[in-house]
Amino acid sequence: MAWNDLPLHEPVTRAFQRALDGGRLAHAYLVTGSRMKTLELFARSLAKTLNCLQPPQLGGSGLPLDACDRCASCEKIDRAGHPDLFWIRSESKSRQIRVKQMEGFLGELHLKPNEARYKLGMIVEAECLNDESANKFLKTLEEPPPRTLLLLLTLAPERVLETLQSRCQRVFLGGEEPPGGEAGEQPWLEAFASAAASNSGGLLDRYRLLGVLTKQLEGVREEIRERLEKASLLGSGAEIDPEMGERLEKELDAAVEGEYRRRRGELLAALSWWLRDIWLGTLGTETGARQLPALASATEAVARRLKPEEAMANLEQIERTQRTLNSTNVQEALALEVGLLKLRL
Ligand SMILES: [Zn+2]
Numbered sequence: 001m002a003w004n005d006l007p008l009h010e011p012v013t014r015a016f017q018r019a020l021d022g023g024r025l026a027h028a029y030l031v032t033g034s035r036m037k038t039l040e041l042f043a044r045s046l047a048k049t050l051n052c053l054q055p056p057q058l059g060g061s062g063l064p065l066d067a068c069d070r071c072a073s074c075e076k077i078d079r080a081g082h083p084d085l086f087w088i089r090s091e092s093k094s095r096q097i098r099v100k101q102m103e104g105f106l107g108e109l110h111l112k113p114n115e116a117r118y119k120l121g122m123i124v125e126a127e128c129l130n131d132e133s134a135n136k137f138l139k140t141l142e143e144p145p146p147r148t149l150l151l152l153l154t155l156a157p158e159r160v161l162e163t164l165q166s167r168c169q170r171v172f173l174g175g176e177e178p179p180g181g182e183a184g185e186q187p188w189l190e191a192f193a194s195a196a197a198s199n200s201g202g203l204l205d206r207y208r209l210l211g212v213l214t215k216q217l218e219g220v221r222e223e224i225r226e227r228l229e230k231a232s233l234l235g236s237g238a239e240i241d242p243e244m245g246e247r248l249e250k251e252l253d254a255a256v257e258g259e260y261r262r263r264r265g266e267l268l269a270a271l272s273w274w275l276r277d278i279w280l281g282t283l284g285t286e287t288g289a290r291q292l293p294a295l296a297s298a299t300e301a302v303a304r305r306l307k308p309e310e311a312m313a314n315l316e317q318i319e320r321t322q323r324t325l326n327s328t329n330v331q332e333a334l335a336l337e338v339g340l341l342k343l344r345l
Helices: 007-021 036-051 072-078 099-109 131-142 186-197 203-231 242-282 293-305 308-326 332-341
Strands: 028-032 085-088 119-124 148-154 169-172
Touching: 007 036, 007 169, 028 036, 036 072, 036 119, 036 148, 085 099, 099 119, 099 131, 169 308, 186 203, 186 242, 186 293, 203 242, 203 332, 242 293, 242 308, 308 332
Parallel strands: 028 148, 028 169, 085 119, 119 148
Antiparallel strands: none
């Protein structure tokens, strides 16, 4: 079966099947995960399911819940030769999806379907849509032609334009590898999770959570500065003339900032993996599907308090915080405070 190509993502495909069963398919989804190949596989599986000619399972709404993988439609989609499936990707050099490409894509989407039950438009690396092509796309994204499904795929949801995000439902596929980035970043997450699990909802508790995160970030920054300073001429003990020293100092600052931003991104990504586990918990999926089994008891404790919509809102909130932090001229402490206090834990 098509969905079975994605065994690791079973909880998500199951949630999707429930939506199909109830006829609650949205017209646009923003699909995120850790590998583009998997996201494309997910998109193809969904395309196959919607258009399968001999679906092994039909839902209450009359839509197929799975694909046979053998009929003419399924085969065409596997060979990427289906006339009602449209893909758009960034040009390799510019890493942008240009307005000219978008115009072509929209032209295809607005044609009558050739043979399919559903037409599908897939945007690979949705963060590559620039302002101009996104603007061109908005109207169709808001109101696609009948029986048309739009899938925006991205590994960097925090870089997808807000105007696009807000018009899509979210699908979090999760990762193939355990998250967490560099070693040493898990203990803080454990501290964070257990503080959140015993959280009474009061403001003081929320500031305690914020404290766990900012303390970790401070430690990361210090460690980076120390390491890079040692590696630079400044840390060598050699005599340097003041002008040269000043220049090196500036270079060091820039290097520390760059590395720090990268690590901060990883740290918040690890936090979002945990929030995703909580979301899965609220859906009542089996605990074996969790990315962070070490945090299981905290995960279940928080999941019991939340509705799936609230858990999903948390995931969106952490992305918004990442996006704010990535923009220039932002005060980190303020962005983190605002972002973290909005989480429902
Ligand atoms: Zn089929």
